[in-house]
Amino acid sequence: MIDRQALVRRHNPYTFSWDPRSPFSLGNGNFTFTGDFTGLQTCSDTQTVSIPRCTMSSWGFHSYADAPLNADDLRLQTFIREDGSTVGYMSNPTGQEDLYHRLRINPHRCHLGNIGLRFASIKENKTSHLYLDTDLLSQIEHSKQFLDMYAGILESYFTYRGKPVEVYTTVHPDIDALSIKIRSSLFREGELSLSVRFPYGSHEMSGADWINEDRHVTDLYRNSDSSFLFARKMDEFVYTTSVEFFSDTRITYQRESPHSWCFTTSGETMELTLLFSGDTLMRQIPSFEATRAACEVSWKQFWQTGAAVSFDGSSDARAQELERRVVLSQYLLAIQSFGSLPPAETGLTCNSWYGKFHLEMHPWQALHAVFWNRPSLLDRSLEWYATILPGALERARSQGYAGARWPKMTDPSGNDSPSHIGALLCWQQPHILLFAEALYRVGGDARILHRFKRLVEDTMTFIVDYLQWDPEHKRYVLGPPLIPVQENHAPEDTLNPIFELEYWRWALLTALTWKKRLGEESPQKWAEVMNLLSLPPIDERNQRYRAHERCTDTYGRYATDHPAVILPYALIPGPAIDRTLMNRTVDAVLESWKMESLWGWDFPSLAMACARLGRTEEAIAMLLLDSPKNTYRMNGHNAQIGNDSLPLYLPGNGALLLAVGMMCAGWDGEKRLTPGFPHDGTWNVTHEGFSRYF
Numbered sequence: 001m002i003d004r005q006a007l008v009r010r011h012n013p014y015t016f017s018w019d020p021r022s023p024f025s026l027g028n029g030n031f032t033f034t035g036d037f038t039g040l041q042t043c044s045d046t047q048t049v050s051i052p053r054c055t056m057s058s059w060g061f062h063s064y065a066d067a068p069l070n071a072d073d074l075r076l077q078t079f080i081r082e083d084g085s086t087v088g089y090m091s092n093p094t095g096q097e098d099l100y101h102r103l104r105i106n107p108h109r110c111h112l113g114n115i116g117l118r119f120a121s122i123k124e125n126k127t128s129h130l131y132l133d134t135d136l137l138s139q140i141e142h143s144k145q146f147l148d149m150y151a152g153i154l155e156s157y158f159t160y161r162g163k164p165v166e167v168y169t170t171v172h173p174d175i176d177a178l179s180i181k182i183r184s185s186l187f188r189e190g191e192l193s194l195s196v197r198f199p200y201g202s203h204e205m206s207g208a209d210w211i212n213e214d215r216h217v218t219d220l221y222r223n224s225d226s227s228f229l230f231a232r233k234m235d236e237f238v239y240t241t242s243v244e245f246f247s248d249t250r251i252t253y254q255r256e257s258p259h260s261w262c263f264t265t266s267g268e269t270m271e272l273t274l275l276f277s278g279d280t281l282m283r284q285i286p287s288f289e290a291t292r293a294a295c296e297v298s299w300k301q302f303w304q305t306g307a308a309v310s311f312d313g314s315s316d317a318r319a320q321e322l323e324r325r326v327v328l329s330q331y332l333l334a335i336q337s338f339g340s341l342p343p344a345e346t347g348l349t350c351n352s353w354y355g356k357f358h359l360e361m362h363p364w365q366a367l368h369a370v371f372w373n374r375p376s377l378l379d380r381s382l383e384w385y386a387t388i389l390p391g392a393l394e395r396a397r398s399q400g401y402a403g404a405r406w407p408k409m410t411d412p413s414g415n416d417s418p419s420h421i422g423a424l425l426c427w428q429q430p431h432i433l434l435f436a437e438a439l440y441r442v443g444g445d446a447r448i449l450h451r452f453k454r455l456v457e458d459t460m461t462f463i464v465d466y467l468q469w470d471p472e473h474k475r476y477v478l479g480p481p482l483i484p485v486q487e488n489h490a491p492e493d494t495l496n497p498i499f500e501l502e503y504w505r506w507a508l509l510t511a512l513t514w515k516k517r518l519g520e521e522s523p524q525k526w527a528e529v530m531n532l533l534s535l536p537p538i539d540e541r542n543q544r545y546r547a548h549e550r551c552t553d554t555y556g557r558y559a560t561d562h563p564a565v566i567l568p569y570a571l572i573p574g575p576a577i578d579r580t581l582m583n584r585t586v587d588a589v590l591e592s593w594k595m596e597s598l599w600g601w602d603f604p605s606l607a608m609a610c611a612r613l614g615r616t617e618e619a620i621a622m623l624l625l626d627s628p629k630n631t632y633r634m635n636g637h638n639a640q641i642g643n644d645s646l647p648l649y650l651p652g653n654g655a656l657l658l659a660v661g662m663m664c665a666g667w668d669g670e671k672r673l674t675p676g677f678p679h680d681g682t683w684n685v686t687h688e689g690f691s692r693y694f
Contacts, residue, residue, distance in 0.1 A: 002687075011323065014144065015037075022633040033169070035169060038158065040116045041054075041115055051350060061355070062237040085400070109355025116195045150299055151295060163185055168181040170292050177276070187270060228244075242285055244285040251264070272288070308687065310685075311683065311685060314683045326656065337366055342359060345649060345651055356417060359406055363435070370691070388414025404461070430463065449517055450518075484499065488560060498537055498547060545585045555588045555593075562598070562599060563589045600629055601655035608662055616676060619663060659676075661691075664677075
């Protein structure tokens with residue numbers, strides 16, 4: 001029995017200095033608040049490469065007033081399919097750059113409001129609408145900060161001009177509310193106040209434009225001595241921020257600019273809750289103490305249920321670091337990757353790709369929850385697929401296909417974004433079967449079969465119709481045109497990419513099984529395609545797998561980016577994959593691949609393939625490989641060093657948890673205990689609650 005409280009709290013992050021690359025965040029899956037060393041959002045960036053301090057939500061999307069919202073105006077790029085027919089994709093910006101760009105950046109997630117401390121003696125930076133760090137930091141001493149992941153509270157302590165300041169910050173588990181408690185004699189002395197500021201929306205990483213004050217409106221209404229309401233309007237995006245103070249003394253306020261206010265108290269304690277909402281409904285606002293109590297209950301339940309793994313007692317020097325990454329990754333994904341929508345690659349911390357989400361990444365961030373026996377966390381976002389099904393059907397129809405084609409880079413509407421890569425990507429198409437099958441396996445509930453029946457059938461209709469018949473070899477082929485998971489291959493040349501081909505095969509087998517479970521006849525076409533689908537491409541000379549059928553240099557020129565050749569034995573158990581050939585393929589990847597080009601989820605996927613092959617030491621080595629994009633900061637974020645647009649990368653965290661769960665509980669056909677870890681006595685793996693992987 002694992003002492004889960006001790007497991008979590010021994011990895012609670014704390015710091016005695018401010019690192020803008022590693023701030024702490026609080027959240028509930030649909031709402032996240034990221035603060036600086038004050039526990040709030042007091043400071044602007046102090047380094048070029050840092051994580052902005054944002055307040056973001058699943059519903060907080062903004063579009064510029066002049067944004068064209070009709071993708072029908074975009075001219076499509078025409079490609080010739082293998083069978084000679086044509087298909088058009090929104091993949092070429094030439095001659096329509098402005099429209100192409102605006103369709104990509106709208107809508108974008110936005111920073112809902114900056115909540116920070118205001119020191120009377122620090123001058124305001126009128127350019128950034130934040131405070132000059134050099135002035136503030138020169139007067140800060142004895143800084144320390146502690147994130148209690150088991151209770152969901154951030155504690156921040158420091159002295160300003162020798163006077164102590166204590167800040168306690170937490171986010172309510174059920175509503176989009178931030179609760180704060182601040183203690184300092186600086187309030188009574190008139191030196192300290194609370195600043196509430198609102199920026200205009202932006203597609204940039206920070207989600208905030210502090211310059212264009214005339215492009216948005218902020219109105220403040222005082223409902224009582226302690227209750228305030230901010231009404232916000234940014235173009236067509238409207239939302240409110242309600243503020244309730246729970247201090248014993250009277251709250252006074254002052255407007256400093258069109259979108260900035262300062263609140264102060266004559267006492268030494270300020271306690272308040274801010275509720276952010278995309279509607280105007282009145283709600284009861286909980287106090288700080290009520291929010292903290294709700295957090296303690298919610299986070300205790302989170303950590304005490306589901307799966308857990310401890311490496312305590314291991315002699316391998318890497319065990320403690322792996323355990324730290326596992327614990328912190330669970331926390332980070334819980335606060336921003338399990339909301340009502342699929343998550344963006346930087347979650348609700350900041351904007352990557354304008355805050356839009358990439359559906360091909362959804363399993364890497366969220367699938368682990370099922371096998372960690374927290375299936376309801378993934379389930380929260382799956383209803384969204386049903387809401388965008390009409391658009392997916394229309395997308396397929398407009399391209400000449402039957403069934404439902406799911407978008408790649410999208411937003412709450414389910415619209416696809418133009419892209420020279422994304423529009424041609426297809427490996428997100430079987431994901432809904434992966435999710436549904438995972439939920440069915442761990443739950444065994446026939447209601448899941450009926451719930452996902454329509455989505456599965458429409459998805460399979462597209463998957464079958466997307467294939468092309470090769471009359472010369474009497475087989476079905478995949479592509480061209482398409483861009484595979486390893487995105488450095490030209491769409492015109494890509495034929496039968498290995499991962500997509502095996503994912504199609506796995507989807508067909510799974511769909512046929514679903515029909516049997518439902519007691520229904522399968523469409524004859526499904527079985528025909530299954531029997532005549534092309535086999536994985538092989539390099540016959542070296543007896544290893546190739547990236548795709550026409551790729552002659554898989555392990556040379558193309559040995560960069562995602563090592564897709566191993567994915568059919570990682571994310572899925574490729575039905576047509578030969579174990580001996582995959583062993584040689586892994587050898588070739590480890591020997592030739594440019595590891596610095598890998599992304600955060602590639603390292604766990606390599607570990608999964610190695611684990612299936614019994615190469616346990618290499619599985620551990622891949623999880624903890626010293627590589628720029630396999631770096632895990634003090635706060636647990638998987639930094640993609642060398643890519644300034646991705647200071648964090650949640651697919652890496654999610655893939656890590658998926659791999660570790662698989663390595664603990666095993667997979668279909670594997671009988672050994674903890675089969676993904678070395679059994680030489682150096683690893684002491686205690687785990688509970690995991691479900692077996694595919």
